[in-house]
Amino acid sequence: MIEDWVIEEVSEQWDVHDAEVVRAEAALSEAEFERVCDSSEDEHDLSVLRPVYRRLLERLYDAASGPDVLVCYWSA
Numbered sequence: 001m002i003e004d005w006v007i008e009e010v011s012e013q014w015d016v017h018d019a020e021v022v023r024a025e026a027a028l029s030e031a032e033f034e035r036v037c038d039s040s041e042d043e044h045d046l047s048v049l050r051p052v053y054r055r056l057l058e059r060l061y062d063a064a065s066g067p068d069v070l071v072c073y074w075s076a
Helices: 004-013 019-027 030-037 048-066
Strands: none
Touching: 004 048, 019 048, 030 048
16 A cells, blocks of 8 residues: 555655756656656656656655555566
């Protein structure tokens, strides 16, 4: 189960509340967001990834703060 405090800690680690990241995320089109998400992280530098991470973390935070339990499954 993912709780909102976990998402906030990750947000702080990636410094996604930085003003530059906030502006970049606001300017990020949904198509560009999807393109980056569908590619490998290795294809992008951190300045491209941080706004994408910000949007992902905001969506996770919204889901974790909702009435349903948010469960994450990951397999390496």
